[in-house]
Amino acid sequence: MKPYLTALAALLISGVAHAADVIDVHRDANCGCCKDWIKYLEANGFEVRDHVEANMSAVKQRAGVAPRLGSCHTGVIDGKFVEGHVPVAAIRELQQRDDLAGVAVPGMPAGSPGMDYGQPHERYQVIGLTEQGRDVVMGDYLGSQPVR
Numbered sequence: 001m002k003p004y005l006t007a008l009a010a011l012l013i014s015g016v017a018h019a020a021d022v023i024d025v026h027r028d029a030n031c032g033c034c035k036d037w038i039k040y041l042e043a044n045g046f047e048v049r050d051h052v053e054a055n056m057s058a059v060k061q062r063a064g065v066a067p068r069l070g071s072c073h074t075g076v077i078d079g080k081f082v083e084g085h086v087p088v089a090a091i092r093e094l095q096q097r098d099d100l101a102g103v104a105v106p107g108m109p110a111g112s113p114g115m116d117y118g119q120p121h122e123r124y125q126v127i128g129l130t131e132q133g134r135d136v137v138m139g140d141y142l143g144s145q146p147v148r
C-alpha cells in the first residue's frame with residue numbers, strides 16, 4: 001500500500017473507533033448537574049446510555065469508586081469508572097491507560113463540565129485511581145480545559 005493510503009486507512013479506523021464511544025452513566029433521578037454532564041458528553045461525540053438509579057452508593061461500590069473520590073453521577077466506559085464532572089480530555093487519557101481503574105473529579109467543582117452556571121470557576125484536579133488503589137493526579141483543570 002502506498003504510504004498516503006496507509007495513513008488514510010489509519011485515519012478512517014481511528015475515526016470509526018471514536019464514533020463508537022459508548023459510556024454508561026448512572027445517576028439519581030433528580031440530579032440536574034448529572035444531566036448537564038450527559039449533554040456535555042453528547043456534544044463531544046459520546047453515545048450515552050442513561051441509567052436512573054435508586055441507590056447510587058451501591059453503584060459506586062460496584063464500579064470500584066473509592067469513597068474519597070465520590071461525586072454525583074458515575075460513568076462506566078471500557079469497564080473503567082468515570083466519577084463526577086470529568087472533562088473529555090481526561091476520559092480520552094483514561095481510555096489509553098492500562099494502569100488506571102478509573103478517573104474522578106471528587107466533589108462538584110464550580111465551572112467543571114456540567115457545573116457551569118456562570119459563577120466564578122474554581123481550579124480543580126482530575127484524579128486517576130490505579131489498579132493498585134493509589135491516587136494519581138492526572139492534571140489541574142479550569143472549566144473543561146487543562147491548566148498548563
Ligand SMILES: [Cu+2]
Binds near residue numbers: 034072073108
Ligand atoms: Cu454534579
